[in-house]
Amino acid sequence: MNKKSFFILVIFISIFSFFSCQYIPFKNQKINDLEKYDGSYSISFICGEICMANAIIEIKDGKIDGEVKNIKQQSFLVIGYVEEKGNLQLQSISENSDESIEAYGMVRSDGTVTGSYSVENRKCNLYGFCFTKNKNEIVTQYDGLYQLELIRDGNKIENFKIRIQNGEFHTNIPTKTNELYKINGKISKNGNIILNTLFSNKDKGLTVVGSIQKDGSVKGNYYTNSGKKGAFSGNKLP
The missing domain is CATH 2.40.128.120 (Quinohemoprotein amine dehydrogenase alpha subunit, domain 2)
Incomplete structure (x- = not known):
């Protein structure tokens, strides 16, 4: 290899190395931005x-x-x-x-x-x-014990309690037929509450969507896979 060819090769490697070093941190930063959703x-x-x-x-x-x-x-x-x-x-x-x-x-x-x-x-x-521990923003302003009930056609179907801690809750709802809805849920920072059955009970198809008000009252709707839509309400206990 003559001196001219060697000089060109050195310049090429230097330019490639420079842009590679600049690109890698940028790429890693993108991955880090996505990890918060893991x-x-x-x-x-x-x-x-x-x-x-x-x-x-x-x-x-x-x-x-x-x-x-x-x-x-x-x-x-x-x-x-x-x-x-x-x-x-x-x-x-x-x-x-x-x-x-x-x-x-x-x-x-x-x-x-x-x-x-x-x-x-x-x-x-x-x-x-x-529903797994990750890098989510922790919401604590709605933490506490709540008494909740499911209502359909003006009749109370089920009532149960949940304890919200760090914006999350896990509990079982016993039904009149002695079944258990194993549920969990999360509260968003603006008070929206989402509750549904865990994966092992997904065939039951119970989903609750509502919100917690500033006075501690809870309102929303629930849905099942059999088309039984009803109301969802409750209050924060002292």
Whole structure:
């Protein structure tokens, strides 16, 4: 190799090394921005008065993998991604296009998820939350013991208590038929409450969406996979 060729090679390596060193931190920063969304999420798909499906998804470095189960007891894989600002896109993998779901939403810093999807030209909603320990913003202003009840057609169906700690809660709801709804939930920083069944009980399809007011009162609606929509209310106990 002559001196001219060697000199050109040295310049090329120097320029390549410079831009490589500049690019790597930028790339790592993007990964770090996505890591705050890492965790396991429980998602409910609500359309009209019915909880159409429940899903458990895993977010890792912005990539989404999981499983959704619909009211027909059919299970499908779910893939998708989350962007740096929390924008989320989900798509179920199904051979039948009539059963597939393509959803869009937002993952917030407190670990709650809201979004929408379409079924037969109807706009439907999705609600969810992260139920594993991750880098979520901790919400404590709604912590305490609450007495809650489910009401349908003016009749009280179930009543139970939840203890919210660090914006989260886990409990079992006994039914009149001696079944247990094993549920958990999360409170967003603006007081929105999302509650649904855990993955092991997803076939029961119970989802509650509401809000906690400044006076400690709780209001919202609940949905089941059998189309039994009702009211959800309660109060914070002293």
